[in-house]
Amino acid sequence: MTSTMLPQTRDAVCECLFVLCNEDATQLTQEVGYGNAIGFLVNRGIAVEPPRGSDANDPNKQINPITGQYVSAEEAAGPSLAEMTDEEKEREAERLFVLFERLKKNGIIQAENPIIAAKQSGRFEEIPDDKSSDDEK
Structure with a gap:
Protein backbone atom coordinates (compact mmCIF):
# COMPACT_ATOMS: atom_id res chain seq x y z
CA MET A 1 0.00 0.00 0.00
CA THR A 2 2.99 2.29 0.31
CA SER A 3 4.93 1.21 -2.78
CA THR A 4 6.38 4.01 -4.87
CA MET A 5 7.80 1.72 -7.57
CA LEU A 6 4.47 0.13 -8.58
CA PRO A 7 1.81 2.87 -8.45
CA GLN A 8 -0.81 1.01 -10.50
CA THR A 9 -0.47 -2.14 -8.41
CA ARG A 10 -0.55 -0.06 -5.22
CA ASP A 11 -3.74 1.69 -6.32
CA ALA A 12 -5.39 -1.59 -7.34
CA VAL A 13 -4.54 -3.24 -4.01
CA CYS A 14 -5.75 -0.21 -2.05
CA GLU A 15 -9.03 -0.10 -3.97
CA CYS A 16 -9.54 -3.83 -3.49
CA LEU A 17 -8.94 -3.64 0.26
CA PHE A 18 -11.19 -0.59 0.54
CA VAL A 19 -14.03 -2.45 -1.21
CA LEU A 20 -13.46 -5.52 0.99
CA CYS A 21 -13.89 -3.24 4.01
CA ASN A 22 -17.30 -2.14 2.68
CA GLU A 23 -15.82 1.24 1.68
CA ASP A 24 -15.60 2.17 5.35
CA ALA A 25 -12.45 4.18 6.12
CA THR A 26 -12.52 3.30 9.84
CA GLN A 27 -12.74 -0.40 9.11
CA LEU A 28 -9.89 -0.13 6.57
CA THR A 29 -7.61 1.54 9.12
CA GLN A 30 -8.47 -1.13 11.69
CA GLU A 31 -7.69 -3.95 9.25
CA VAL A 32 -4.47 -2.68 7.62
CA GLY A 33 -3.28 -0.08 10.11
CA TYR A 34 -3.54 3.69 10.11
CA GLY A 35 -0.09 4.26 8.62
CA ASN A 36 -0.79 1.99 5.66
CA ALA A 37 -4.26 3.33 4.94
CA ILE A 38 -3.82 7.06 5.46
CA GLY A 39 -2.01 7.74 2.16
CA PHE A 40 -4.75 6.05 0.17
CA LEU A 41 -7.50 7.78 2.12
CA VAL A 42 -5.91 11.24 1.73
CA ASN A 43 -5.59 10.69 -2.03
CA ARG A 44 -9.29 9.84 -2.15
CA GLY A 45 -10.19 12.90 -0.06
CA ILE A 46 -11.46 10.90 2.91
CA ALA A 47 -10.59 12.39 6.29
CA VAL A 48 -9.95 9.95 9.12
CA GLU A 49 -8.63 10.76 12.57
CA PRO A 50 -5.83 8.67 14.07
CA PRO A 51 -7.13 5.92 16.35
CA ARG A 52 -7.36 6.87 20.00
CA GLY A 53 -6.72 4.58 22.95
CA SER A 54 -5.42 1.75 20.85
CA ASP A 55 -3.68 -1.22 22.42
CA ALA A 56 -0.46 -0.37 20.58
CA ASN A 57 0.04 2.74 22.72
CA ASP A 58 -0.54 0.91 26.01
CA PRO A 59 2.80 0.80 27.87
CA ASN A 60 1.56 -2.09 30.04
CA LYS A 61 1.40 -4.49 27.11
CA GLN A 62 4.47 -6.69 26.90
CA ILE A 63 6.02 -7.36 23.50
CA ASN A 64 8.06 -10.47 22.78
CA PRO A 65 11.30 -9.15 21.24
CA ILE A 66 11.81 -12.34 19.21
CA THR A 67 8.43 -12.54 17.49
CA GLY A 68 7.32 -8.92 17.76
CA GLN A 69 3.91 -10.03 19.00
CA TYR A 70 2.10 -9.09 22.17
CA VAL A 71 2.67 -11.77 24.81
CA SER A 72 -1.07 -12.02 25.42
CA ALA A 73 -1.63 -12.83 21.72
CA GLU A 74 1.04 -15.53 21.78
CA GLU A 75 -0.50 -17.24 24.78
CA ALA A 76 -3.76 -17.66 22.90
CA ALA A 77 -1.98 -18.83 19.74
CA GLY A 78 -1.23 -22.40 20.75
CA PRO A 79 -0.65 -24.91 23.52
CA SER A 80 2.10 -24.38 26.05
Missing part, protein backbone atom coordinates in the same frame (compact mmCIF):
# COMPACT_ATOMS: atom_id res chain seq x y z
CA LEU A 81 5.00 -26.80 26.42
CA ALA A 82 3.43 -28.25 29.57
CA GLU A 83 0.33 -29.25 27.58
CA MET A 84 2.31 -30.90 24.75
CA THR A 85 3.22 -34.58 24.67
CA ASP A 86 6.81 -35.65 24.09
CA GLU A 87 5.92 -36.65 20.52
CA GLU A 88 4.43 -33.22 19.82
CA LYS A 89 7.51 -31.52 21.25
CA GLU A 90 9.76 -33.65 19.07
CA ARG A 91 7.70 -32.89 15.94
CA GLU A 92 7.83 -29.17 16.70
CA ALA A 93 11.60 -29.32 17.23
CA GLU A 94 12.05 -31.14 13.90
CA ARG A 95 9.86 -28.57 12.13
CA LEU A 96 11.92 -25.71 13.55
CA PHE A 97 15.14 -27.49 12.57
CA VAL A 98 13.91 -27.79 8.97
CA LEU A 99 12.92 -24.12 8.90
CA PHE A 100 16.32 -23.00 10.19
CA GLU A 101 18.07 -25.23 7.66
CA ARG A 102 16.06 -23.57 4.87
CA LEU A 103 17.01 -20.11 6.11
CA LYS A 104 20.65 -21.16 6.30
CA LYS A 105 20.64 -22.61 2.75
CA ASN A 106 19.02 -19.46 1.35
CA GLY A 107 21.71 -17.31 2.98
CA ILE A 108 19.19 -15.40 5.08
CA ILE A 109 20.91 -16.33 8.34
CA GLN A 110 24.23 -17.79 9.29
CA ALA A 111 23.47 -20.10 12.15
CA GLU A 112 25.23 -23.10 13.55
CA ASN A 113 23.70 -25.79 15.71
CA PRO A 114 25.27 -25.23 19.15
CA ILE A 115 25.17 -28.94 20.01
CA ILE A 116 27.09 -29.88 16.85
CA ALA A 117 29.57 -27.05 17.44
CA ALA A 118 30.17 -28.22 21.02
CA LYS A 119 30.71 -31.82 19.87
CA GLN A 120 33.19 -30.73 17.21
CA SER A 121 35.12 -28.54 19.63
CA GLY A 122 35.44 -31.38 22.15
CA ARG A 123 33.64 -29.48 24.91
CA PHE A 124 30.66 -31.80 24.74
CA GLU A 125 30.62 -35.56 24.66
CA GLU A 126 27.60 -37.76 24.07
CA ILE A 127 27.08 -40.40 26.73
CA PRO A 128 25.72 -43.72 25.43
CA ASP A 129 22.26 -44.62 26.63
CA ASP A 130 22.83 -47.89 28.45
CA LYS A 131 19.65 -49.09 30.15
CA SER A 132 21.36 -52.21 31.56
CA SER A 133 23.41 -50.09 33.98
CA ASP A 134 20.20 -48.42 35.21
CA ASP A 135 18.54 -51.80 35.80
CA GLU A 136 21.39 -53.01 38.00
CA LYS A 137 20.94 -50.17 40.51
Whole structure:
Protein backbone atom coordinates (compact mmCIF):
# COMPACT_ATOMS: atom_id res chain seq x y z
CA MET A 1 0.00 0.00 0.00
CA THR A 2 2.99 2.29 0.31
CA SER A 3 4.93 1.21 -2.78
CA THR A 4 6.38 4.01 -4.87
CA MET A 5 7.80 1.72 -7.57
CA LEU A 6 4.47 0.13 -8.58
CA PRO A 7 1.81 2.87 -8.45
CA GLN A 8 -0.81 1.01 -10.50
CA THR A 9 -0.47 -2.14 -8.41
CA ARG A 10 -0.55 -0.06 -5.22
CA ASP A 11 -3.74 1.69 -6.32
CA ALA A 12 -5.39 -1.59 -7.34
CA VAL A 13 -4.54 -3.24 -4.01
CA CYS A 14 -5.75 -0.21 -2.05
CA GLU A 15 -9.03 -0.10 -3.97
CA CYS A 16 -9.54 -3.83 -3.49
CA LEU A 17 -8.94 -3.64 0.26
CA PHE A 18 -11.19 -0.59 0.54
CA VAL A 19 -14.03 -2.45 -1.21
CA LEU A 20 -13.46 -5.52 0.99
CA CYS A 21 -13.89 -3.24 4.01
CA ASN A 22 -17.30 -2.14 2.68
CA GLU A 23 -15.82 1.24 1.68
CA ASP A 24 -15.60 2.17 5.35
CA ALA A 25 -12.45 4.18 6.12
CA THR A 26 -12.52 3.30 9.84
CA GLN A 27 -12.74 -0.40 9.11
CA LEU A 28 -9.89 -0.13 6.57
CA THR A 29 -7.61 1.54 9.12
CA GLN A 30 -8.47 -1.13 11.69
CA GLU A 31 -7.69 -3.95 9.25
CA VAL A 32 -4.47 -2.68 7.62
CA GLY A 33 -3.28 -0.08 10.11
CA TYR A 34 -3.54 3.69 10.11
CA GLY A 35 -0.09 4.26 8.62
CA ASN A 36 -0.79 1.99 5.66
CA ALA A 37 -4.26 3.33 4.94
CA ILE A 38 -3.82 7.06 5.46
CA GLY A 39 -2.01 7.74 2.16
CA PHE A 40 -4.75 6.05 0.17
CA LEU A 41 -7.50 7.78 2.12
CA VAL A 42 -5.91 11.24 1.73
CA ASN A 43 -5.59 10.69 -2.03
CA ARG A 44 -9.29 9.84 -2.15
CA GLY A 45 -10.19 12.90 -0.06
CA ILE A 46 -11.46 10.90 2.91
CA ALA A 47 -10.59 12.39 6.29
CA VAL A 48 -9.95 9.95 9.12
CA GLU A 49 -8.63 10.76 12.57
CA PRO A 50 -5.83 8.67 14.07
CA PRO A 51 -7.13 5.92 16.35
CA ARG A 52 -7.36 6.87 20.00
CA GLY A 53 -6.72 4.58 22.95
CA SER A 54 -5.42 1.75 20.85
CA ASP A 55 -3.68 -1.22 22.42
CA ALA A 56 -0.46 -0.37 20.58
CA ASN A 57 0.04 2.74 22.72
CA ASP A 58 -0.54 0.91 26.01
CA PRO A 59 2.80 0.80 27.87
CA ASN A 60 1.56 -2.09 30.04
CA LYS A 61 1.40 -4.49 27.11
CA GLN A 62 4.47 -6.69 26.90
CA ILE A 63 6.02 -7.36 23.50
CA ASN A 64 8.06 -10.47 22.78
CA PRO A 65 11.30 -9.15 21.24
CA ILE A 66 11.81 -12.34 19.21
CA THR A 67 8.43 -12.54 17.49
CA GLY A 68 7.32 -8.92 17.76
CA GLN A 69 3.91 -10.03 19.00
CA TYR A 70 2.10 -9.09 22.17
CA VAL A 71 2.67 -11.77 24.81
CA SER A 72 -1.07 -12.02 25.42
CA ALA A 73 -1.63 -12.83 21.72
CA GLU A 74 1.04 -15.53 21.78
CA GLU A 75 -0.50 -17.24 24.78
CA ALA A 76 -3.76 -17.66 22.90
CA ALA A 77 -1.98 -18.83 19.74
CA GLY A 78 -1.23 -22.40 20.75
CA PRO A 79 -0.65 -24.91 23.52
CA SER A 80 2.10 -24.38 26.05
CA LEU A 81 5.00 -26.80 26.42
CA ALA A 82 3.43 -28.25 29.57
CA GLU A 83 0.33 -29.25 27.58
CA MET A 84 2.31 -30.90 24.75
CA THR A 85 3.22 -34.58 24.67
CA ASP A 86 6.81 -35.65 24.09
CA GLU A 87 5.92 -36.65 20.52
CA GLU A 88 4.43 -33.22 19.82
CA LYS A 89 7.51 -31.52 21.25
CA GLU A 90 9.76 -33.65 19.07
CA ARG A 91 7.70 -32.89 15.94
CA GLU A 92 7.83 -29.17 16.70
CA ALA A 93 11.60 -29.32 17.23
CA GLU A 94 12.05 -31.14 13.90
CA ARG A 95 9.86 -28.57 12.13
CA LEU A 96 11.92 -25.71 13.55
CA PHE A 97 15.14 -27.49 12.57
CA VAL A 98 13.91 -27.79 8.97
CA LEU A 99 12.92 -24.12 8.90
CA PHE A 100 16.32 -23.00 10.19
CA GLU A 101 18.07 -25.23 7.66
CA ARG A 102 16.06 -23.57 4.87
CA LEU A 103 17.01 -20.11 6.11
CA LYS A 104 20.65 -21.16 6.30
CA LYS A 105 20.64 -22.61 2.75
CA ASN A 106 19.02 -19.46 1.35
CA GLY A 107 21.71 -17.31 2.98
CA ILE A 108 19.19 -15.40 5.08
CA ILE A 109 20.91 -16.33 8.34
CA GLN A 110 24.23 -17.79 9.29
CA ALA A 111 23.47 -20.10 12.15
CA GLU A 112 25.23 -23.10 13.55
CA ASN A 113 23.70 -25.79 15.71
CA PRO A 114 25.27 -25.23 19.15
CA ILE A 115 25.17 -28.94 20.01
CA ILE A 116 27.09 -29.88 16.85
CA ALA A 117 29.57 -27.05 17.44
CA ALA A 118 30.17 -28.22 21.02
CA LYS A 119 30.71 -31.82 19.87
CA GLN A 120 33.19 -30.73 17.21
CA SER A 121 35.12 -28.54 19.63
CA GLY A 122 35.44 -31.38 22.15
CA ARG A 123 33.64 -29.48 24.91
CA PHE A 124 30.66 -31.80 24.74
CA GLU A 125 30.62 -35.56 24.66
CA GLU A 126 27.60 -37.76 24.07
CA ILE A 127 27.08 -40.40 26.73
CA PRO A 128 25.72 -43.72 25.43
CA ASP A 129 22.26 -44.62 26.63
CA ASP A 130 22.83 -47.89 28.45
CA LYS A 131 19.65 -49.09 30.15
CA SER A 132 21.36 -52.21 31.56
CA SER A 133 23.41 -50.09 33.98
CA ASP A 134 20.20 -48.42 35.21
CA ASP A 135 18.54 -51.80 35.80
CA GLU A 136 21.39 -53.01 38.00
CA LYS A 137 20.94 -50.17 40.51
